[in-house]
Amino acid sequence: MKSKKDSIMKKMLLIGxxxxxxMTALVGCNGTEATSTDAxxxxxxxxxxxxxxxxxxxxxxxxNYELTGAFPIIGESSIQGIDMAVNEINAAGGITIDGKTxxxxxKALDNAFNTDEAAVxxxxxxxxxxxxxxxxPNDSDMCMATQAIVTxxxxxxxxxxxxxxxxxxxxxxxxxxxTDDFQGEILAKYAYEYENxxxxxxxxxxxxxxxxxxxxxFKEVYEQLGGTVVEYLSYNGKTGETDxxxxxxxxxxxxxxxxxxxxxxxxxxxQTTQARDMGYxxxxxxxxxxxxxxxxxxxxxxxxxxxxxxxxxHKDIASDVALEFIDNYHTIYGTDKDPNDIVALNYDAVYLxxxxxxxxxxxxxxxxxxxxxxxxxxxxxxGTMNFVNGNGDPTKSAVINQISGGEFKxxxxxxx
Amino acid sequence: MNTFVQQIINFLQLxxxxxxxxxxxxxVYGVARLVNFxxxxxxxxxxxxxxxxxxxxxxxxxxxxxxxxxxxxxxxIVTSLxxxxxxxVAYTPLRNAPKVAVVVxxxxxxxxxxxxxxxxxxxKALRMPSLIPNIKFDLxxxxxxxxxxxxxIIAIITMVVLNxxxxxxxxxxxxxxxxxxxxxxxxxxxxxxxxxxxxxxxGAIIAAVAASLYxxxxxxxxxxxxxxxxxxxxIAAVLGGIGSINGAVLGGYIIGAISVLAPIILPxxxxxxxxxxxxxxxxxxxxxxxxxxxxxxxxx
Numbered sequence: 001m002k003s004k005k006d007s008i009m010k011k012m013l014l015i016g017x018x019x020x021x022x023m024t025a026l027v028g029c030n031g032t033e034a035t036s037t038d039a040x041x042x043x044x045x046x047x048x049x050x051x052x053x054x055x056x057x058x059x060x061x062x063x064n065y066e067l068t069g070a071f072p073i074i075g076e077s078s079i080q081g082i083d084m085a086v087n088e089i090n091a092a093g094g095i096t097i098d099g100k101t102x103x104x105x106x107k108a109l110d111n112a113f114n115t116d117e118a119a120v121x122x123x124x125x126x127x128x129x130x131x132x133x134x135x136x137p138n139d140s141d142m143c144m145a146t147q148a149i150v151t152x153x154x155x156x157x158x159x160x161x162x163x164x165x166x167x168x169x170x171x172x173x174x175x176x177x178x179t180d181d182f183q184g185e186i187l188a189k190y191a192y193e194y195e196n197x198x199x200x201x202x203x204x205x206x207x208x209x210x211x212x213x214x215x216x217x218f219k220e221v222y223e224q225l226g227g228t229v230v231e232y233l234s235y236n237g238k239t240g241e242t243d244x245x246x247x248x249x250x251x252x253x254x255x256x257x258x259x260x261x262x263x264x265x266x267x268x269x270x271q272t273t274q275a276r277d278m279g280y281x282x283x284x285x286x287x288x289x290x291x292x293x294x295x296x297x298x299x300x301x302x303x304x305x306x307x308x309x310x311x312x313x314h315k316d317i318a319s320d321v322a323l324e325f326i327d328n329y330h331t332i333y334g335t336d337k338d339p340n341d342i343v344a345l346n347y348d349a350v351y352l353x354x355x356x357x358x359x360x361x362x363x364x365x366x367x368x369x370x371x372x373x374x375x376x377x378x379x380x381x382x383g384t385m386n387f388v389n390g391n392g393d394p395t396k397s398a399v400i401n402q403i404s405g406g407e408f409k410x411x412x413x414x415x416x
Numbered sequence: 417m418n419t420f421v422q423q424i425i426n427f428l429q430l431x432x433x434x435x436x437x438x439x440x441x442x443x444v445y446g447v448a449r450l451v452n453f454x455x456x457x458x459x460x461x462x463x464x465x466x467x468x469x470x471x472x473x474x475x476x477x478x479x480x481x482x483x484x485x486x487x488x489x490x491x492x493i494v495t496s497l498x499x500x501x502x503x504x505v506a507y508t509p510l511r512n513a514p515k516v517a518v519v520v521x522x523x524x525x526x527x528x529x530x531x532x533x534x535x536x537x538x539x540k541a542l543r544m545p546s547l548i549p550n551i552k553f554d555l556x557x558x559x560x561x562x563x564x565x566x567x568x569i570i571a572i573i574t575m576v577v578l579n580x581x582x583x584x585x586x587x588x589x590x591x592x593x594x595x596x597x598x599x600x601x602x603x604x605x606x607x608x609x610x611x612x613x614x615x616x617x618x619g620a621i622i623a624a625v626a627a628s629l630y631x632x633x634x635x636x637x638x639x640x641x642x643x644x645x646x647x648x649x650x651i652a653a654v655l656g657g658i659g660s661i662n663g664a665v666l667g668g669y670i671i672g673a674i675s676v677l678a679p680i681i682l683p684x685x686x687x688x689x690x691x692x693x694x695x696x697x698x699x700x701x702x703x704x705x706x707x708x709x710x711x712x713x714x715x716x
Contacts, residue, residue, distance in 0.1 A: 068539065070638075070640070072539040072540070073540065206684075206686045207686075233679060233685040234684060234685050234686040235679075235685065235686045235688075236686045236688070236689055239644055239647070240640075240641075240643060240644025240645075241644070242630075242633075242634040242636075242644075243426075243430050243633075243675060245426035245429070245430065245676070246423065246426055246675065246676040246677075246678075246679040246685075247679045247685055249419055249422045249423055249426060250419075250679065250680065252422075253418070253419045266541045266636055266638070267636070269543065269635055269636050270634050270635060270636055273635065277561055277564075278422060279422075279558075279559060294540070294541070297543075298543040298635075298636065300543070300546075301550070
């Protein structure tokens with residue numbers, strides 16, 4: 001019965017089966033599944049938010065977020081902030097345009113922390129006439145992948161968390177946060193003037209423009225002020241590097257006052273542990289990527305005690321808006337943990353969009369863009385900001401946090 | 417001088433981890449002539465088993481050493497079982513298929529395991545508990561944590577034991593025989609399929625040991641931890657001569673040396689990968705079989 005042909009067929013079948021299994025596994029994991037509160041998605045692709053509240057019509061925006069991939073915490077945080085803001089706006093009566101009220105809803109597409117996916121998602125939103133604007137992506141790499149599409153298709157976009165300077169060179173891109181330049185500058189000034197650090201070293205991931213942007217600007221400003229950058233070293237995060245001992249040995253032998261690590265929080269424990277193991281005794285400084293409490297949970301040896309990082313907001317100096325937001329977050333998600341920067345910025349991004357639509361009194365894409373540019377005072381969770389400079393970057397303040405006793409403590413506010 | 421001693425230790429630590437990883441990767445190739453790309457996921461599995469076992473055991477047992485040994489044993493057993501299952505499901509049915517089919521199958525199997533880890537354990541990164549007591553030693557004026565010594569020592573012990581097993585035991589001799597000529601080994605009465613299975617188990621056990629050292633040294637890991645490991649193991653194994661045990665060790669230490677030396681010498685410290693690949697290409701140009709690889713005779 002079993003001829004040679006049969007066995008070949010069998011093998012072909014097996015390979016086919018294998019690939020089907022692989023495909024299903026991949027789709028199963030990368031497929032977009034937003035939060036559990038979402039209504040049944042219309043297609044397998046976009047997860048459409050529940051149309052909360054009682055409205056005849058809904059205004060849709062697109063959410064391009066990092067749910068799976070290397071840093072899933074970004075997507076998980078993002079959707080929390082978005083859901084909070086959308087539900088709140090709808091509960092408070094939605095958005096009024098020319099006397100008619102509309103509910104707010106979104107379609108969410110996961111970009112899997114993959115630049116190609118991010119671009120495909122942006123194109124899909126641009127082609128979808130129901131979508132008035134895009135929120136996200138959060139990561140700078142993902143944002144840059146969508147910049148050309150957003151510009152060509154005239155789709156207004158707000159990135160909650162991308163601090164990359166060149167992003168807002170597109171007249172269609174806005175952001176809810178400050179820029180890398182601003183972060184690098186603040187860190188340099190703070191290190192030199194307030195911490196009185198005359199020498200500094202930097203170790204950054206050169207494969208991500210975010211890390212590189214802050215490192216470059218820090219070095220520039222710090223040297224202008226009169227400080228010396230004794231070591232300026234990099235590594236390639238794309239290859240999953242975890243051993244920084246060689247770089248840390250160099251840094252430790254120079255013993256700078258400050259070691260700046262403008263890298264993702266998942267890499268910080270390995271970097272600081274290795275720095276201390278190599279004998280570095282100075283202070284650590286970081287950027288806004290440090291703002292996740294996992295960092296505190298992982299820091300079982302208290303190596304980060306005294307470390308400083310620049311963030312977007314802190315509950316200790318929070319405005320009434322922010323305090324209410326933090327309270328609501330605790331109730332809605334049933335946690336004692338405070339929301340991180342990403343939750344707060346995504347929340348602000350939705351309100352920015354609402355404000356722009358209200359100013360424009362229209363949900364035409366161009367009108368929304370002009371509406372964003374016309375925002376003069378916006379009181380968000382992450383501070384009061386305005387967009388009157390017209391370059392898509394908000395003018396807002398930054399917060400210096402210090403890690404102390406296993407907590408992020410407020411240290412100072414820095415204005416641009 | 418201090419810096420020099422420090423960098424030597426850095427090199428030994430990193431080289432030992434790479435060497436063990438390359439060794440575990442090369443085992444299967446050496447015996448079964450199969451490039452096992454699912455090996456990275458096997459490594460990932462052992463990280464997670466080690467994490468869950470040790471986290472649980474720390475609640476029950478006081479001694480760090482005891483926790484380390486017990487969780488390592490558990491990790492070795494689970495990892496070996498998964499490697500055997502992998503062999504049964506993904507490779508044995510393809511024994512007579514073209515080489516490419518088996519490679520594709522191994523890539524696919526690796527993805528399946530990786531995404532299973534993702535679905536079971538979640539995507540959030542974890543911190544491995546300290547499996548080696550936090551003590552520091554003074555060596556030639558440099559303060560060195562105990563774990564660095566242990567990584568080097570455990571790696572060397574594993575390599576020595578493996579060498580003895582391969583050279584002296586009956587199983588080891590059978591493995592070498594299968595490696596040289598599978599068909600002839602079968603004629604000599606060796607149960608080749610069992611020997612191939614043994615090579616999977618060996619690879620898995622070494623991967624589990626390597627994972628325990630990796631976890632101790634770098635602590636934070638996520639479901640895709642195996643991806644970069646398999647990458648560098650493969651390069652180290654090819655550099656040293658794929659299938660050769662001593663070659664894998666040599667390749668591992670060379671990659672370790674490049675990783676430590678490149679940031680010292682090069683103006684941009686992240687160019688390490690370029691140097692590693694340049695070395696690989698040059699070696700392969702001069703000696704296509706890798707540094708210690710033997711030229712196989714293709715029979716028609």
